[in-house]
Amino acid sequence: MDTRTIFMKVIPVALFVALLLSVLTGCSAIPEDTEANLAASAARREAERRFGWKQSRVEYVTLEGDRWKVMIWKVPETPGGFAVFEVSKDGKVLGCQPGA
Numbered sequence: 609m610d611t612r613t614i615f616m617k618v619i620p621v622a623l624f625v626a627l628l629l630s631v632l633t634g635c636s637a638i639p640e641d642t643e644a645n646l647a648a649s650a651a652r653r654e655a656e657r658r659f660g661w662k663q664s665r666v667e668y669v670t671l672e673g674d675r676w677k678v679m680i681w682k683v684p685e686t687p688g689g690f691a692v693f694e695v696s697k698d699g700k701v702l703g704c705q706p707g708a
Contacts, residue, residue, distance in 0.1 A: 643697055644669045647676035651693035654701045655680045659691070675702065 648666045655661045659682070667679035667690065675694050682689035690707040 644671070644676065646699040647678050647693075647695040647697075650695050650699045650701055651678035651680050651691075654693060654704065655682075655691055658704065659706075 661682045663683040664680045670677050678693045688707040692705045694703040
């Protein structure tokens with residue numbers, strides 16, 4: 609097998625892997641911030657405790673003042689199957705507003 613044949617086989621695979629990695633690492637609703645991850649984890653645990661949601665996804669995590677707002681959706685999604693949690697910077701759930 610000559611160099612050109614190897615090159616023609618390797619390049620498409622390498623491009624596919626690069627594209628896949630860029631998509632997988634760029635599609636996260638949770639910021640890379642450690643506190644944001646802590647808030648999202650606390651909200652998901654609270655959603656499971658309060659509502660029995662074994663599967664859920666994080667819609668958003670935003671910092672408002674000194675508290676995180678975390679929207680969690682039940683999976684599979686259903687009308688009103690979401691809740692917005694207020695979480696302190698140290699990961700304590702301070703409140704919850706269920707979807708309507």
